Amino acid sequence: MILMKDIIREGHPTLRKRAEEVQLPLSEDDKKLAQDLLEYVINSQNDEMIEKYDLRPGVGIAAPQVNVAKRIFALHFDEESGENLSMIAINPKIVSHSVEKAYLSSGEGCLSVDRAIPGYVPRYARISVKAFDAEGNEFKMRLKGLPAIAFQHELDHLNGVMFFDHINPDNPFAEIENAIPIARETEE
Template structure:
């Protein structure tokens, strides 16, 4: 039985760090409908993200801010992740997804000028991480209902980052190792 449930608060000590084998494994798909344990774990992951973006709670629990977290980042070999992005006027962007898959993407690409960050990577990483500007993701929600989500710009970057986690890929893998600020040639790439 998982220790992660709605009454459990994920802390930074629960986050699996770079170098752990589970971060390099392709996670296992969940059978549907999701179990109560799966649901509790997803809710706990989403709550971590909400807490980490609330300054008083982040300080109290010593949390690094995050906008996405995958199950393998808390040691679970399960193909699921949560995302939470505070929006303007209280329009928050939140998802808890099971067995996500990118089913289409744009040819245009974008990148964050200051690189990406990751709860599992404690060292500074510089360089451009090219991502598709628009994607469509097929997944299942916390109740096991199939969903298709169209995303663009920052939200698309977050989802690609988390889906990479579920495939054993970390964002530094996308950075050119000899020239971190070199972008792929012959591509329509712009900063976000």
């Protein structure tokens, strides 16, 4: 089980590395890693587990955040969030995206960043993605709103990019042209 002590923090070199493609079919180690990542985000949205294991809530976590430079991440939104999505994404790619942008009105957070970093993070409002699941089956889906933003946040982790790299350093809350604000309640 992944705990907060297993999550590396901002400044660690693995967070700035481009993660390696994962060999298919998945090794047992890679399958376990994928399941452990998904288990963390599910547990981190359960008040009992948060308290018992001192977890920080999140909707996504990527393998580089547990110091494994592989192209794997997990996302989980329960029905209460207004979304119903639970996925493991292996070798994920965005195959197309909207011209329209979106951003979280409250800014983004990250399990690997222990400080609040104010500012808008421009993302694509809608994306079409493809990836492989833990069984090695390819899937495609379209995402919008919070799931699209979370997918892009985690994909950035696989490319050595942190969310704050996207924030305008001169004016963190500058209006983003052709963008819609999205309200949210959980950290990435």
